[in-house]
Amino acid sequence: MKKIILSLALSGLLLSCNKSNDTTQKKTLVITSNSHAQEPSSIALQEIIDEYTKSNPEIKIDFIPGSSDYEETMKTKMATNSLPDIFATHGWSINRYKEYLEPLNDREWAQYVSPAIKPVITDTNEKFYVLPLDVDIVGLPYNLDVLEKAGVDPKTIKTTDDFLVALEKVKNIGVTPIYLGGKDSASIGNIYDWIAPGLIILTNDNPQGENLKNGIFDEKAWNITGEFIKTLKDNGYINRDALTGNDAARALGTGKAAFLFFGTSMIREGLTYNPDARMDFIALPTKERDQKSYFITGERLALGAWKDSPNKKEALDFLDYLAKPENISKMATANVLPTGLTNAKSDLGKFESSYDLGDKYQYVGFFDREYLPSGAWETLCSIGAGIISGQLTVEEASKKMKEDFDKLKNK
Incomplete structure (x- = not known):
């Protein structure tokens, strides 16, 4: 009997060990x-x-x-x-x-x-x-119903001047040209991230790409980006609640706004508010007409x-x-x-043809990842908000950007 009990005990112990090993x-x-x-x-x-x-x-x-x-x-x-x-x-x-x-x-x-x-x-x-x-392929999302009402053909927008003309036409029909969502500061940082390549990188006049990659920050050249954001603000091309709003997809989908500086996923979300809305995206504009417009690609x-x-x-x-x-x-x-x-x-x-981009465009990486040191994204968001709120001049924003650029590049 003792042998049987001992045998059972040993069997249980071995089973327990096997279970432990399995774990x-x-x-x-x-x-x-x-x-x-x-x-x-x-x-x-x-x-x-x-x-x-x-x-x-x-x-x-x-x-x-x-x-x-x-x-x-x-x-x-x-x-x-x-x-x-x-x-x-x-x-x-x-x-x-x-x-x-x-x-x-x-x-x-x-x-x-x-x-x-x-x-x-x-x-x-x-x-x-x-x-x-x-x-990730980034272009500028738009509402075609709004643009047609304003007399704008999105496919003709090639330069930043073309873009500003289109924004004025949208404003004249009583629709917000660009919706920014300040609660998600990404849309403010995205203006820099998406427009800077066309203003200071893909340009024949004093391109800054190599300088930035080599750790050289030119405040005067950077002012061009700040001036663009100030133009949007001064001309009433962005929503009044740009620093507090958080309704970008709804605004685009329901025709309350013509353009977004958000990813194309906002188009999909906008359709949940208005399944009949006609939305798509276009390449980003350059400063000079002889430069191809561009899409941003990345992870x-x-x-x-x-x-x-x-x-x-x-x-x-x-x-x-x-x-x-x-x-x-x-x-x-x-x-x-x-x-x-x-x-x-x-x-x-429905976006199959939109992503059939071909070689008539340029392709660049996300600006902050390609040309700025790690951590500079937060600065882009804050100086953009400073210009929009009026708390920073363009020159002050550029100075702050240079300070953070120099500090972060040495980390």
Whole structure:
């Protein structure tokens, strides 16, 4: 009897040990994203994760969607070298996160990286560090119903002078030409980010691109950007509640505004307020007519693997799974953007032709990511708000920009 009891006890102990070993052997990956929980891309990514863990029960994945302080959180994690196994680089895979990421050139899917995104995510050694799920292509969203009423053909807007003429015509029919949402300061920063290339980079007269990349900030040249924002304000081309409003998608969709300095996702959101609205986007204008108008391209949702992750092999395996054409298609379709890999295709719906851009345009990266040091985005937002509120002159805004530029470039 004692032998039987001892045998049962040993069996239970072994079973307990086996269960313990099963638990310890299960790998847990942490994935973070800059997309908020309710965004279509977060929902799509969670669905892909669920499918992956079904087929790979030895892997557990904790997906943490983004929040408003995602950037600050990631800075803290970089400082302590305690990053997630996989994380979204929100446009900074090279200039901020490169030293923390595993190079991905040797992955099987690397051959399919889209030429529209490859220059943005590739360093001077021809290495890249993220899987681009889509390609962020930024133009100027507009409401065609408003523009037709104002007698404006959006396709004829090639220069900043053309743009200002169009804004005046919209103002004359009693509609707000540009809606800015100050509660989301991004739209104010976006004016700089989107217009600066056409004013001081893609220009025949004193282009500033190389200067900025070499750490040289010319206040006089920068004044051109501030003067443009002041012109918008002084001529009544922006909504009166630009520093407090938060209704951009509704304003565009319902015809209360003609243009937005927000991403093209606002078009999709605007349709929820008015499904019959005719909305699209155009290339951004340049100062000089002999320069092609341009689109901004960059990372919308790109994920990389932390090079020091204790689960690096598993992280890379998941990225390979995510890179399957059907998964890339699902992620890019969620953001209504072209795919980051050429062996996949997204469903762009009514915007299919809008993204068929061809070579008649120029393509540039996001201005703050290409030409300004990390952290300068907040300065763009604050000096833009200062000009709009009247608290800063153009010259004072340029001085503040130079001070922060010089301080941040040395960090």
